Amino acid sequence: xxxxxxxxxxxxxxxxxxxxxxxxxxxxxxxxxxxxxxxxxxxxxxxxxxxxxxxxxxxxxxxxxxxxxxxxxxxxxxxxxxxxxxxxxxxxxxxxxxxxxxxxxxxxxxxxxxxxxxxxxxxxxxxxxxxxxxxxxxxxxxxxxxxxxxxxxxxxxxxxxxxxxxxxxxxxxxxxxxxxxxxxxxxxxxxxxxxxxx
Numbered sequence: 159x160x161x162x163x164x165x166x167x168x169x170x171x172x173x174x175x176x177x178x179x180x181x182x183x184x185x186x187x188x189x190x191x192x193x194x195x196x197x198x199x200x201x202x203x204x205x206x207x208x209x210x211x212x213x214x215x216x217x218x219x220x221x222x223x224x225x226x227x228x229x230x231x232x233x234x235x236x237x238x239x240x241x242x243x244x245x246x247x248x249x250x251x252x253x254x255x256x257x258x259x260x261x262x263x264x265x266x267x268x269x270x271x272x273x274x275x276x277x278x279x280x281x282x283x284x285x286x287x288x289x290x291x292x293x294x295x296x297x298x299x300x301x302x303x304x305x306x307x308x309x310x311x312x313x314x315x316x317x318x319x320x321x322x323x324x325x326x327x328x329x330x331x332x333x334x335x336x337x338x339x340x341x342x343x344x345x346x347x348x349x350x351x352x353x354x355x356x
Contacts, residue, residue, distance in 0.1 A: 159189070163196055206279060208249060212236045215251050222324055226256040232299065232321030235313065250310060252317030254299030256325060261288070262298040262318060263327045267334040269295065270311065270343050278302050284314050289336075311346030319350070 162172040169189050176183045184192070206214075215234035223230055234251035265288040276283040281304060287297040298318055303310035319329050332351055337343045 159192060160196065163193060169193065208236060208238070211249055211251070218253075222256070226260075229253050229255050232259075232324060233313070233317040248304045250301060250303040250313045252299055252301040252314060252321070254318075254321050258296075258298050259318075259321050259325055259327060261296050262330050263322060265296075265298075265330065266332055267336060268298075268330075268332045268347075269336045270314070270347070271337055272306050272340075282306065284310070286314055286318060306340075306342060308342045308345045308349070311343050312349050315346055315350040 159172060159176070162175055167175065169186055172189060173183050173186065183189075212234075215231050215236070218229070219231035219234060221230075230253070232252045232254050235249065237248040267288055268286060269288060270284070270286050272282045272284045274282050279302075281302050284301040284303055284306070285297060286299060286301070287295050289295050299321065301310070301314040301317060303313065322329050335344065335347045335351075337347075
């Protein structure tokens with residue numbers, strides 16, 4: 159079975175090979191379980207621990223890369239056993255590049271949303287950006303947060319400001335927020351940027 163797996167044969171083809179060799183064939187369910195076990199041993203783990211996230215963020219946020227296109231963490235938070243909510247671990251991190259923040263510095267309209275079409279470790283990616291006259295979205299960065307509360311969206315907007323400061327750029331002062339009708343996004347925007355239009 160392992161040799162067939164190495165040859166990248168599909169489960170049905172593996173069963174045919176075993177049958178042709180006169181070997182008792184497992185059920186398709188048993189074979190799929192065995193193949194999952196092989197994959198998990200050969201490949202990296204599919205999940206990451208909170209401690210690993212913290213090490214990754216700490217290492218990547220130590221300095222700003224020289225390249226305009228190298229990613230870095232503008233800000234991150236790891237909260238263990240948060241008493242403020244429901245006693246669970248939380249994390250938030252905002253990743254960007256210099257070129258994206260330079261675009262942000264001249265923008266007056268911000269788009270903000272969470273998307274489940276793009277997920278990382280099962281958590282939605284929170285995006286922030288602006289659109290041009292041709293209606294193309296230009297990201298400023300993206301955040302991954304363990305929740306979608308006002309605090310998480312506030313973190314995203316503050317991370318954008320923090321990234322601007324790290325690059326010695328003028329803080330963004332948007333005139334408009336473009337988002338869905340989520341109170342969490344609107345409230346966070348007001349907290350960070352004050353009363354604006356949306």
